[in-house]
Amino acid sequence: MNKLPPKRKKATSVTSRDSEPSASSAEDTFDPENPATATITVTAAEVEELSETEERDRLHLERRVEKAFFEAGKALAELRDRRLYRSTHSTFEEYCKDRFGFERRHPYRLIEAAGVVDNLIKMCPNWTQNQIEDDPATVYSDQRQILPTSEGQVRPMTKLKPEEQQEVWQRAVEVAGGKVPTGRIVKDVVQRIMERTQVPNTYHLGEVCQILAKDNPELRGKGGCWGIVSAVNEFSCTVRMWDGEYTVGLKHLKSYNYLSAECEQMREICDRISRVYSDSLEETVKSLLQLLGKVNRAYLTAVEEKLLNVLESEYRRDITP
Structure with missing residues (x-):
């Protein structure tokens, strides 16, 4: 005689049968004739609210x-x-x-x-x-x-x-x-x-400006120095100084309002200092050149001229005649 297949046990809910079903739980059901209709109870986990503390x-x-x-x-x-x-x-x-x-x-x-x-x-x-x-x-x-x-x-x-x-x-x-x-x-x-609040850039090539380094760490050591505008950008100027060129924002520049002849004099002084300057110089020589780079007038005094002449004769890089 053929044995009958074992009878499947009915799935039961994790909740007690004696308790009333809640909105978030229901008893599991399973129909052997139609497994696709199985119902599995999912009990919603209660989220604990944070206390005031x-x-x-x-x-x-x-x-x-x-x-x-x-x-x-x-x-x-x-x-x-x-x-x-x-x-x-x-x-x-x-x-x-x-x-x-x-x-x-x-x-x-x-x-x-x-x-x-x-x-x-x-x-x-x-x-x-x-x-x-x-x-x-x-x-x-x-x-x-x-x-x-x-x-x-x-x-x-x-x-x-x-x-x-x-x-x-x-x-x-x-x-x-x-x-x-x-x-x-x-x-x-x-x-x-x-x-x-855009302010137009009114600087022009060859203009001599003072560097205002306040609140700009990238200009540290350049405050009070002068430079000559070599490029005019939208919100900044490229300024040539004794030790190279720097891009400086408009609010960190102040024009000396020199005449054209005075600007030409400053350009010549800048050229002379630049030919002497190099990173390999002694710190004392660099400091002297930096002091000349802070002169706030369009000429050198007799003593400053002599000092620059000495530095030129001692350190000037070769110039093609």
């Missing part, structure tokens, strides 16, 4: 993560200003490279970015300094203050005026739908601000 802790920790580059910039600024690197390194740049692996420009970017964030924090006048330092996740007007979370988001704003920085950030947050905007969004908003 946990929510506050989460916001606090998130803000600490967001403030990482800001705190780094503030610390670097203090290390630089107080020269706390002087016991081991002669320059701030060497210290940052050896200690943190930062290339020359990076620590200055972090310092500039921290300055921008400090300015953006001022948009919340009801915040106290203690609130900012002790509880960075402070709720303001029932909303968290949207602040930058990376140096790249801040970089396009570093050359703007404080009020322009605040305007750019507010607009960028709006474009991002009330969230932290990307660096690209910030850059686009900055470009629109620049186009609105």
